Amino acid sequence: MTEDADSAVAALQERVRKAAHDGEALAITGGGTKSFLGRVSRGTPCSVHAIQGVVHHEPTELVVTVRAGTRLAELESRLAQSGQMLPFEPPALGEGATIGGTIACGLSGPSRPYRGAARDFVLGVRCINGKGEILRFGGEVMKNVAGYDVSRLMAGAMGTLGILTEISLKVLPRPACSQTRAFEMPGEPASELMTSFLGRSLPISAAAYLDGVLRVRLSGSEAAVSPAAGALGGELEAEGDAFWSDLKEHCLDFFSHDSPLWRISLKPQNQLLRLPGKTLIDWGGAQYWVKSDAGFEALSERVMPYGGYITGFGGRDQGARSDVPQDAVMKLNRRLKAAFDPAGILNPGRLLPED
């Protein structure tokens, strides 16, 4: 396996070198489960599929190092055997999802406001930049300030700065106990209640509001969860875990609605943001999923006053209708891309519109 992976990395490096020389765009793919995300890109498909395997997992150090083409499900089941998990609950959005694609897309699941985002758990990477150089940043330790934090910069960069080949992540113990409390209530007080959790010492790991029901997940030791459930009140939801998993994987009925899906992220508000369309509030009020035919401009107008961002989540054409960095920051973004990929061959246009 190791030899296969090493030769696959060497072959990929050669492929990138040649493409850089020829100015040939490469469309980097893992499991292809998030190919609808981001802007319309172009290029010859270039897969990390052969770069497979968990390199190293040391449960007592809370660190796992894994090759980019490893399936997310395989990694998660390996961690589960040691009673551990990826704390940011990454959405797979399909069976073939790889850990490389997961980090490149930088998506985080329901636990994000309480445990952290994908980028927060990246400790180190090996990658191939647009010049075909194999680079290693960060490492397998929690604290490391040698050099710029390039590993974290790779999270959410959608492969446009480098092709990830190996990633080291901080992992955490799976909570011994988890339960979901449900509250039937209107949107306004639900928004207020969800936001108030940020300032309270409760073992909350998710909070979402859909169809008049606020659901709150408590996770931790039995000694932490039981008293917190009593303090919170609400009804015990029998199928709580299934709800969070379906939310994370976009399998709730809400997501099957015909209208395009938009993702809106915003600073936590203690008031309800009313949007045209059907709405699911996640991340304790910091993320709204919206099924709406209203279009990008109409939604943008509603979200702008709250300093929020819109991402098209419904399909290739819609991806191009996402917020992009403004002016001076966009200029830095473009120069950063050029610093890692001078020939502009790695997923061109996927994250930033091409010039």
Add this chain to the structure above:
Amino acid sequence: MTELLPPDFLSALQKVLPERVVLRSADERRPYECDGLSGYKALPGVVVLPDCLEQVCLVMRLCQQYSVPVVARGAGTGLSGGATPHPEGVLLSMARFNRILSVDPVACTARVQPGVRNLAISEAVAERGLYYAPDPSSQIACTIGGNVAENAGGVHCLKYGLTVHNVLAAEVVLMGGEVIEIGSEAPDQPGYDLMAAFIGSEGMLGVVTEITVRLLPVPPTAKALMAAFGDVEQAASAVAAIIAAGIIPAGLEMMDTPAIIAAEDFVQAGYPRDAAAILLCELDGTDAEVQTEIESVSSLLFDCGARSVDIARDESERQRFWSGRKNAFPAVGRISPDYYCIDGTIPRRALGEVLLGISELAARAGLRVANVFHAGDGNLHPLILYDSGKPGEFERTEALGAEILQLCVRVGGTITGEHGVGLEKIDQMCVQFGKAELEQFHALKAVFDPEGLLNPGKAVPTLSRCAEFNAMHVHHGELPHPELPRF
């Protein structure tokens, strides 16, 4: 006077800035000649103490125009020479940017200026039951701006993260004077994660002028316990056992015999002087949660061979347990004329090997070492005791420090966990990174500062410096020219 700067530049600076913010005489500049790494000194060309954003922009514009280097400085508590001045440059002290601008109790964030002290943030929001989590040991003095530059850690970062996990957004002045906002209070802003690039960038990319930090609720209960071991390996295995049991302590610290004795002599924390190692473990959360974890941890510690386990009976005893650890550096300062603090991180499984390696290297150098260790996250702080009055001893100390860091890299660790590279560890960067990575770092720097005027000569070595260094030193355990016979 400030003869090392272009005269045109100085007169332009004085024309646009009020007199009170420009310090020109040698006496006024002297207090800025070093940071916490006092072995490195340089008198800055000129010191500017701006009191508003506009003045920072003017300085950055003029420095760009006249190609004058800029070194930004917070409280100057850094330990790697990151704020050592440039003799031909501006030392930009952010000390007057010392206001907490706003607190948002709903989103649990605060917007602060970079010169605000780390602890002052927690003090200001304590009445709301909130605090700012990263707590470097210099937190009463160090500033949040410096914390951003260095990605400061502290004893609680295994559970609550580093600066990079607790800062959401920042206003930054770029070289040339342009002002941008990076990061965001809304999650996942479009484009690249520039905040990740800026945090820990050691003042090489821009000057931070406002910072939005995340605040956390103060846990209702915190309890500490102390375990004594007759053997360092046992203490290390106890740390692994606690984490394997699914418990993430708020703090988990280890000290070895020389550090224990020095701390005990200084503050009488109640540490057993004859232990080979002690572990301090803090657990926080709700009362019931903490009670259960205290019981689990105690029995794990005994299972791993702890000679004794003491649980702090009350808050004052908890404070006393920590006082020894928090005063470990000054305590070591009392038993030796000077000490030099090293900051490597290692995979914890290599602890025994590294401690043994350190004691062998120290014996060979004829120097004593005391070790304090953020055991939960593998961040080791060997303190080398030396006497700067004895000729050649500082040089031997620096050489020993470099060897210890190279040992950390060899076992899969890093040359700096939380103090930064600065000037101090610039040569060891050549051990940790190869040519391609260093070139990538330089390319990233050039995105923000193409002329290399911000904090020149720090953090990332030039390739020619590394070529020279590697020609003289062992690299990755191999001697240069391994084909040559050596006797």
